[in-house]
Amino acid sequence: MARRRTPPERPEPSKLCKSHAEAAAIVDRQITEGDCIAASLQPGPLPPEAPLWHDRNLTILERLFTERAEAERYRTCALYGSRIAFRNTPRGEDDTSLHTKRLEWLRSLRGRLDVYDSVVAPAPSQAVPAAHQQHAGEAYDVAQFCLNGHLINDSARSTPAYSRAYCAACGARTVTACVECEHAIPGAERLPPEFATEGCARPAFCSFCGKPYPWTARSLEAARELAAELEGLTDEDRTALAGTLDDLLAETPRTQVAATRFKRLLSKAGKGAAESLRSIMVDVMSEAAKKTIFGGP
Ligand SMILES: [Zn+2]
Numbered sequence: 001m002a003r004r005r006t007p008p009e010r011p012e013p014s015k016l017c018k019s020h021a022e023a024a025a026i027v028d029r030q031i032t033e034g035d036c037i038a039a040s041l042q043p044g045p046l047p048p049e050a051p052l053w054h055d056r057n058l059t060i061l062e063r064l065f066t067e068r069a070e071a072e073r074y075r076t077c078a079l080y081g082s083r084i085a086f087r088n089t090p091r092g093e094d095d096t097s098l099h100t101k102r103l104e105w106l107r108s109l110r111g112r113l114d115v116y117d118s119v120v121a122p123a124p125s126q127a128v129p130a131a132h133q134q135h136a137g138e139a140y141d142v143a144q145f146c147l148n149g150h151l152i153n154d155s156a157r158s159t160p161a162y163s164r165a166y167c168a169a170c171g172a173r174t175v176t177a178c179v180e181c182e183h184a185i186p187g188a189e190r191l192p193p194e195f196a197t198e199g200c201a202r203p204a205f206c207s208f209c210g211k212p213y214p215w216t217a218r219s220l221e222a223a224r225e226l227a228a229e230l231e232g233l234t235d236e237d238r239t240a241l242a243g244t245l246d247d248l249l250a251e252t253p254r255t256q257v258a259a260t261r262f263k264r265l266l267s268k269a270g271k272g273a274a275e276s277l278r279s280i281m282v283d284v285m286s287e288a289a290k291k292t293i294f295g296g297p
């Protein structure tokens with residue numbers, strides 16, 4: 001009598017941490033680079049750029065998939081390659097087949113990328129590829145902020161898995177592009193992994209159209225409303241105070257005048273409200289304005 005066999009336990013299949021398109025672009029880039037190196041290979045030991053390229057492939061594969069299995073397969077394909085190479089030729093005489101093997105493996109991966117599921121759901125917040133693609137090859141990734149200016153993801157293009165449709169801190173919608181001109185918001189500097197830094201500065205204005213980003217506009221609006229209601233000020237004072245706000249945002253020839261006036265008028269106002277206004281503005285003020293208003297070294 002036939003026994004029903006329980007299927008063997010299979011490990012979770014690897015999934016792509018990026019969208020298929022992005023994964024393909026990343027692998028393509030590595031293949032192109034590998035081809036370049038291959039074109040200049042001479043029989044003998046590998047040139048220094050080959051092992052660097054190989055290390056980068058490993059790092060990329062580790063980050064590209066949810067499981068380490070693919071990176072491990074890549075690494076061992078290279079190991080088998082070296083054994084074959086060592087068996088057929090005296091050790092160290094010709095390592096070019098190592099490079100060729102690794103390149104072949106990447107090509108085969110590229111051919112079967114579609115087989116893998118991606119953890120990146122094509123959410124509407126990530127469907128801004130136009131803004132992303134315009135800047136392909138640029139020095140900066142794309143940043144995702146919420147409308148109130150909380151940083152969500154400093155590398156929305158290279159690690160979209162960290163992107164969110166809404167901010168966990170305040171619930172506001174998130175953006176990766178200027179709402180006025182739709183240019184991508186510059187994010188983390190694109191550096192080799194060993195130099196990579198976390199986070200990115202929050203810009204006050206779009207450097208493509210000059211308009212304030214939503215968080216800047218929101219802070220300004222809140223500050224203007226508050227300035228209009230401050231007690232202890234004359235109407236003239238209130239207008240003058242509101243007039244200083246724009247010049248506090250960026251360092252301009254008017255910043256010093258504005259900051260001095262802001263400080264003087266605030267000292268006339270009731271303490272609580274003045275404190276609120278100061279705390280709204282401190283998030284968006286330029287360093288020069290802060291120095292004048294709060295003092296400093
Ligand atoms: Zn937020």
Ligand SMILES: [Zn+2]
Nearest residue numbers: 178181206209
């Ligand atoms: Zn813009």
